[in-house]
Amino acid sequence: MQFPVDAWSGSLTSVAIVSGVPLLVTLLMAQREQWIRRILPQLTAFGAGAVFGAAVAHLIPDALRIGQSPTFVLLGVLSGFAMFWLIERVLAGHDHAHAHGVALGAPSAHSSDSSAAECVHLHPIPANSHAAVARARAIAPMTFLGDALHNLVDGMLIAAGFLAAPSVGLLTMLAVGMHELPREVGTFSLFVHGGIRPMRAVAYNLVTAIIAMLGAMLTLLIGERVVSLAGYLLPVAAGTYLYIAQVVARASLHDRHSDPAHWGRLWWIGAGTAAMLAAAVLA
Numbered sequence: 001m002q003f004p005v006d007a008w009s010g011s012l013t014s015v016a017i018v019s020g021v022p023l024l025v026t027l028l029m030a031q032r033e034q035w036i037r038r039i040l041p042q043l044t045a046f047g048a049g050a051v052f053g054a055a056v057a058h059l060i061p062d063a064l065r066i067g068q069s070p071t072f073v074l075l076g077v078l079s080g081f082a083m084f085w086l087i088e089r090v091l092a093g094h095d096h097a098h099a100h101g102v103a104l105g106a107p108s109a110h111s112s113d114s115s116a117a118e119c120v121h122l123h124p125i126p127a128n129s130h131a132a133v134a135r136a137r138a139i140a141p142m143t144f145l146g147d148a149l150h151n152l153v154d155g156m157l158i159a160a161g162f163l164a165a166p167s168v169g170l171l172t173m174l175a176v177g178m179h180e181l182p183r184e185v186g187t188f189s190l191f192v193h194g195g196i197r198p199m200r201a202v203a204y205n206l207v208t209a210i211i212a213m214l215g216a217m218l219t220l221l222i223g224e225r226v227v228s229l230a231g232y233l234l235p236v237a238a239g240t241y242l243y244i245a246q247v248v249a250r251a252s253l254h255d256r257h258s259d260p261a262h263w264g265r266l267w268w269i270g271a272g273t274a275a276m277l278a279a280a281v282l283a
């Protein structure tokens, strides 16, 4: 069956739809900042589950589907994970040292009583949650990088679908679109959790949507050979999401003093993953 669309208009319209709908939803959410702040612990847990689900139900299976070997996929996942571990070390280590007013590379500052007292003095939170604060700050840039990489490959996959055949393109758009809404709501929550103001978080989502558009254009210009590039990027994107998921999930479950009912967040992590699994099964 022939659809009356060429690869360019089909790809760019599809990317606009799959990015535009979540963008609109997060824009509406950002209008209600008080409400977001109230349910942020649950939303953040949902976001951790959603990026985990995106890695295991979408990015890794897609890499295998377009012909990457399991060994290569494993190596790609590990390199994405290791890359974000390094990035977090750099970002969290930097913020942490500054929060204490000590020189960078002075990890022993914690062991002295005077610096612990200084911590309590500088911030009205227990000294042992400093690491959690520093980690939360590293979440936003990591989420942005992971999201940018993910959207780049989503744009590539949609355009590659339209280059193969309009019907393949539409099916790819459907598959990407199904998981895009829960994932973007999830990453929006992770941005806000990482200290980004809601409207700015929407702007970050807009930038990653433009990156999806660039991924599609690149594919349309280069041709289907770009699929092999997507094959390399998909496992790496999965690794970055797995890293973000475990950081946020652990922070979410360990943050006991602010929420005695923190175990309820396990359900929200499960809901985020379930939404992505459902999208993968339905699409």
Ligand SMILES: [Zn+2]
Binding pocket: 058, 150, 154, 176, 179
């Ligand atoms: Zn995707």
